[in-house]
Amino acid sequence: MNPLPGDLFARRLRQERERLGISQAELARRMAALLGTNVDSTAITRIEQQTRAVRLDEAVTAAEALGVPLVVLVSDSYARENEAEIQNQLAELALAKQEWEKLRQKIHRITQTIQQLSAERDAFCSHALDVDPETAGDYELAPEIRAALDASMCDARTKPAGEVAAPDA
The missing domain is CATH 1.10.260.40 (lambda repressor-like DNA-binding domains)
Structure with missing residues (x-):
């Protein structure tokens, strides 16, 4: 009863x-x-x-x-409904954390690749400058690509390795 x-x-x-x-x-x-x-x-x-x-x-x-x-x-049903909603939200939070971790790892891999490619590009440009100073400018990136790359790398350099900030809410 x-x-x-x-x-x-x-x-x-x-x-x-x-x-x-x-x-x-x-x-x-x-x-x-x-x-x-x-x-x-x-x-x-x-x-x-x-x-x-x-x-x-x-x-x-x-x-x-x-x-x-x-x-x-x-009402006891309010408490049960509230508890069920809490459980649903906790499950959704756990799923979001898993997705965030996957994205964080992907961002880290992409950042490392950009750093590696930038280092290779700088080495290539340096070598091109040593080989033929007059044509070394032919290997420069377009200014807008260079600016985007510099901005991304600046962000990557200010954070410890492997750390990616959470997106702004």
Whole structure:
């Protein structure tokens, strides 16, 4: 048999209060401030022990004082749905981390290849300059390619080997 909403409220009120690490007196103080009336801490004790029914205005205020939607305090299904969503998001996060790691490794390989090709190009240009200084300029890269290459290599040189920054959000 499913527990009654009042029973769920009492149990969930205590769970949420303890999760936040606040006393019954502190919860009563917060509720009193929100209601603008006195709330005695013994009222919280009796509500949690199910020896006193909770009034609707108290239930709404207790949820607000705890910083949770009222449905959290009166429904077990909300907690189950929330837990399922957390599990889904954790699985999606793990998948995204795997994809990020693959991309990070690909970026690292491409960066290494560019560095190697740049070094070979510089060695070739140096050799061409030694062999025939007049035609050495024929082997220069187009200015826009050179600028893009220099920018990419500048980024690669400022990071430790193998480290690739996460893309901006």
